Amino acid sequence: MNIPHETGNETYAQRIRRHFMADSFARNGLRVIIALFIVAALAPFLANSHAIVRVADGRVTFPIFPSLEPIEWRFLLYVPMAALVYFLRAGFLRRPKFHFLFLIALIALIEVVLAVTHPVNDPTNDRNRAASFKLMPPIPYSPIESTPDQFSPPSWKHPCGTDSTGRDIAARLLHGARTSLSIGFVAQSIALLVGVTLGGLAGYYRGWLDIGVCRFIEIMDCFPPLLLILVAISLFESQNNMFYIMAVIGLTSWTGLARLVRGEFLRLSSQPFPQAAQALGASDFRVIVRHLLPNALGPILVSATFGVASAILIESSLSFLGFGMQAPTPSWGDVLSDARRYIDFAWWLAFFPGLAILMTIMSYNFVGEGLRDAVDPRLKVK
Amino acid sequence: MTTYLIRRILLLFPTLLGITLLTFLLIRLSPGNAALLRGGGGESGGRAMTAEVREQMIRLYGLDKPPLVAYADWVGRSVRLDLGNSIVDHRSVAAKIGERLPLTMSLAGSALLISYLVAIPLGVAAALKRGQVVDRTISFVVFVLYSIPSFAAALLLILLVAGGDYLNLLPMYGANSINAPEMGPLAWLWDRVLHMILPVICLTYASLASISRYARVSMLEALGQDFVRTARAKGLPERLVIFRHALRNALIPIITIFALELPVVIGGAVIIESIFSLPGMGQLMFQSLDAKDEPVIMGITVLAAVMTLLSYLAADILYVVVDPRITYE
Numbered sequence: 250m251n252i253p254h255e256t257g258n259e260t261y262a263q264r265i266r267r268h269f270m271a272d273s274f275a276r277n278g279l280r281v282i283i284a285l286f287i288v289a290a291l292a293p294f295l296a297n298s299h300a301i302v303r304v305a306d307g308r309v310t311f312p313i314f315p316s317l318e319p320i321e322w323r324f325l326l327y328v329p330m331a332a333l334v335y336f337l338r339a340g341f342l343r344r345p346k347f348h349f350l351f352l353i354a355l356i357a358l359i360e361v362v363l364a365v366t367h368p369v370n371d372p373t374n375d376r377n378r379a380a381s382f383k384l385m386p387p388i389p390y391s392p393i394e395s396t397p398d399q400f401s402p403p404s405w406k407h408p409c410g411t412d413s414t415g416r417d418i419a420a421r422l423l424h425g426a427r428t429s430l431s432i433g434f435v436a437q438s439i440a441l442l443v444g445v446t447l448g449g450l451a452g453y454y455r456g457w458l459d460i461g462v463c464r465f466i467e468i469m470d471c472f473p474p475l476l477l478i479l480v481a482i483s484l485f486e487s488q489n490n491m492f493y494i495m496a497v498i499g500l501t502s503w504t505g506l507a508r509l510v511r512g513e514f515l516r517l518s519s520q521p522f523p524q525a526a527q528a529l530g531a532s533d534f535r536v537i538v539r540h541l542l543p544n545a546l547g548p549i550l551v552s553a554t555f556g557v558a559s560a561i562l563i564e565s566s567l568s569f570l571g572f573g574m575q576a577p578t579p580s581w582g583d584v585l586s587d588a589r590r591y592i593d594f595a596w597w598l599a600f601f602p603g604l605a606i607l608m609t610i611m612s613y614n615f616v617g618e619g620l621r622d623a624v625d626p627r628l629k630v631k
Numbered sequence: 632m633t634t635y636l637i638r639r640i641l642l643l644f645p646t647l648l649g650i651t652l653l654t655f656l657l658i659r660l661s662p663g664n665a666a667l668l669r670g671g672g673g674e675s676g677g678r679a680m681t682a683e684v685r686e687q688m689i690r691l692y693g694l695d696k697p698p699l700v701a702y703a704d705w706v707g708r709s710v711r712l713d714l715g716n717s718i719v720d721h722r723s724v725a726a727k728i729g730e731r732l733p734l735t736m737s738l739a740g741s742a743l744l745i746s747y748l749v750a751i752p753l754g755v756a757a758a759l760k761r762g763q764v765v766d767r768t769i770s771f772v773v774f775v776l777y778s779i780p781s782f783a784a785a786l787l788l789i790l791l792v793a794g795g796d797y798l799n800l801l802p803m804y805g806a807n808s809i810n811a812p813e814m815g816p817l818a819w820l821w822d823r824v825l826h827m828i829l830p831v832i833c834l835t836y837a838s839l840a841s842i843s844r845y846a847r848v849s850m851l852e853a854l855g856q857d858f859v860r861t862a863r864a865k866g867l868p869e870r871l872v873i874f875r876h877a878l879r880n881a882l883i884p885i886i887t888i889f890a891l892e893l894p895v896v897i898g899g900a901v902i903i904e905s906i907f908s909l910p911g912m913g914q915l916m917f918q919s920l921d922a923k924d925e926p927v928i929m930g931i932t933v934l935a936a937v938m939t940l941l942s943y944l945a946a947d948i949l950y951v952v953v954d955p956r957i958t959y960e
Contacts, residue, residue, distance in 0.1 A: 464645065464646065465649075468646055468653065470939075471646060471939045471940055472932075472936065472939075473894045473895075473897055473939060474894070474895060474898035475898050475901060475902075476898065476916075476932065476935055477653075479920065480654060480658070480920065480932075483920040483921070484657060484658060484920065484923065485661050485662070558778075562780055565780060565782075566780065566902055569782050570902065570905060585786065588786055589786065589906065592789050593790070593803075596787070599786040599787055599790060602783070603779070603780065603784075603786070603787060606780050606783060607775075607779050607780070607783070610778040610780070611774070611775060614774065614778055615774075
C-alpha cells in the first residue's frame with residue numbers, strides 16, 4: 250500500500266484522510282456506502298408504481314410527489330444536508346469534532362422525528378393508465394404492491410423476481426435499504442450517546458461512579474447476544490415501530506463503546522494537558538468536551554463504524570425472525586424471512602437480500618478497518 | 632490466586648442478580664401476562680378459560696404481586712435451586728430446559744471445535760506467508776465469510792444441498808428423521824449427524840473467521856519474539872522453530888478466546904435452530920416468549936448468564952494455566 254507522503258503542515262483530519270484513502274478496500278467500502286445512501290434517498294424515484302411525469306388530456310402531472318409518505322421525505326432531507334456538509338467542509342477540516350457531532354445529532358433528529366410513520370398501501374398505479382407520454386421509474390412497482398405475477402423468477406420485468414404475493418423484490422430491496430441504513434445509523438448513534446456519556450463519566454470521575462458503571466457494563470455484557478433484544482422486542486410486540494427497534498438495539502449495544510471511552514479517558518486524564526486545563530480554571534465539562542473527547546475521537550469513530558455494521562445485522566436478524574418491522578414496511582430481513590417458506594425453489598428470495606446485507610456489512614467493516622489503520626497506524630497488522 | 636478466585640466468584644452473584652432483575656422487570660412491565668394470553672383464546676391458541684380459573688392461575692404464579700415482591704419470591708426459590716414450573720404446561724422449568732440443552736450444547740460445541748481445527752491452520756498459514764498472495768487471499772475470504780449473515784447462508788445452503796431443486800443430499804429440517812425411533816443406535820447416530828451438518832456449518836464459519844484472525848495476529852507476534860530469533864540462531868530446523876517455539880506460544884491467547892466465543896456461538900444457535908426447526912434452547916425460548924411463560928424465560932436467562940459468566944471466569948483462569956508468566960496478585 251502506497252501512502253502519499255506528508256506535504257507541509259497537515260491537520261489530524263487530513264492525515265487520517267490521507268491514510269484512509271490509500272487503503273483501496275476502505276476507499277471502495279466508503280463508495281459503496283455512499284452509493285447505498287444515494288439509492289436509499291432516491292428509492293421512491295427508482296421503484297414506484299406512480300409515474301414521475303404523466304401527460305394526459307393535455308395536462309402535465311407529476312403523480313409521484315403526492316404519493317410520497319412522510320417517511321419517504323426523510324431520506325430526501327439528506328440531500329440538502331450533504332450540500333451543507335460540502336459547503337462547510339473547510340470548517341470541518343479545521344475543527345472536525347464539533348461539526349461531526351452536530352451532523353450526527355441533526356441526522357438522528359430527522360430520523361427520530363420521522364421514524365414512527367408507516368407506509369400506507371396505495372393501490373393506484375400508473376402502469377396501465379393511458380397517457381400520451383409518461384415516464385415511469387426504472388422499476389415501476391411499489392414495494393408494498395401485490396401483483397398477479399407470483400413467484401416470478403428474475404426477468405426483465407422483475408429483475409430480482411417476485412414473492413408469494415407478487416410483490417417486486419427489487420422494489421422491496423431498494424426501499425428496504427432505507428430501513429437497514431437508518432436503523433444502523435440511529436441505533437449506533439443512540440449507543441454512541443449512552444456509551445460515550447457513561448464511559449466518559451466513569452473514566453473521568455473514577456471512584457464509585459466508575460465501579461457502578463463497570464458493574465452495569467458487566468451485567469449488560471453477560472446477556473448472550475440477541476437474548477436481551479429478543480426479550481425486549483417480543484414482549485412489547487405491539488409497539489414495534491421503527492423507533493422502538495432502533496432504541497432497543499442502541500440501548501443494548503453501547504457497552505463496547507463505554508469500555509473504550511472509559512479506557513481512553515483513564516489514560517488521557519493522567520496526562521499533563523487536562524491537568525493544565527484544570528489548573529487554568531476550566532470546568533469539568535470543558536475539560537471533558539474540549540480536551541479529552543477530541544483526543545479519544547479516533548477510536549470512538551472506528552468502534553462506531555463496526556457498530557453500525559452489527560446494528561444492521563441485528564436488525565435483519567430480527568426481521569428475519571419475525572420480530573422486526575411490521576408487515577408492510579419493506580426490510581431486507583423481512584424478504585429473507587419470506588424466503589424461508591419457499592426455499593425449495595425460490596432461490597431469488599434468499600439470494601438478493603442476502604447479497605444486499607452482505608455487501609452493506611462488508612463495506613462498513615472495510616471502512617472500519619481502514620479507519621482503524623488510519624487513526625492509529627501502530628495498530629496496523631501488517 | 633486463591634484470593635483472586637474467591638473475589639471473582641463472589642462478584643458473580645451481584646452480576647447475576649442484576650441480569651435476572653432486568654429480565655424480570657422487562658417481563659413484568661410489558662403489557663399482558665401469561666394467564667391473559669392463555670385465557671384469551673383466539674390468536675394465542677389457548678382454550679377459553681373462565682374468569683375463576685384465570686384468577687386462580689394468576690394467584691398461583693404470583694402474577695398479581697408487585698414486580699419487586701414477585702422478584703424477591705423468585706430469587707428465594709431460585710437459591711434453593713427451584714426454578715418453578717412452566718405456566719403453559721406446568722412441567723418443571725429445569726426438566727424443560729434439561730431436555731433441550733444437550734442439542735444446543737452439542738451444536739455449539741461441535742461448531743466451536745471445528746472452527747478451531749480449521750481456523751488455527753488458516754491463521755498460521757497466513758502469518759507464515761505474511762503479505763503474500765496466500766495471506767491476502769485467506770484474509771479476504773475470512774473477511775467476506777465474517778460479513779455473511781448466518782441466516783442467509785443457511786437458506787442458500789438448504790436450497791443448494793438439502794431438498795431444494797438442485798442437490799438433495801442432506802435433510803432439510805429437524806434433528807432426526809421421522810422414523811428415527813425405530814433405528815438401531817448406529818443408524819440413529821448417523822441420521823443425527825446428517826441432520827447436524829448444515830446447522831454446524833452455518834454456526835462454524837462466523838467464529839472461524841474471528842478465530843483465524845486472532846490466530847494470525849498472535850502467530851505474527853510470536854514470530855517476532857526474541858526466543859524465535861534465538862531458536863533460529865542456534866540452527867534449529869524451521870519446522871521446529873515454527874511448531875515447537877512459535878506456535879505453542881501463539882496458542883496461549885487463542886485458547887482463551889474459546890471462552891469468549893462460546894456465548895456468541897450459543898447466541899447464534901438460537902437463529903440457526905429456528906431455521907432448521909431443531910428442538911433446542913432457541914426454540915424453547917421463542918415458544919416461551921410467545922406465551923410470556925415467565926418462569927421458563929427466567930430459567931433460560933439464568934442459565935445463559937451463568938454459562939457466560941463462567942466462561943469469562945474460565946478464560947481468566949486459563950490464562951494463568953497456559954501461561955505461567957501471568958499471575959493475579
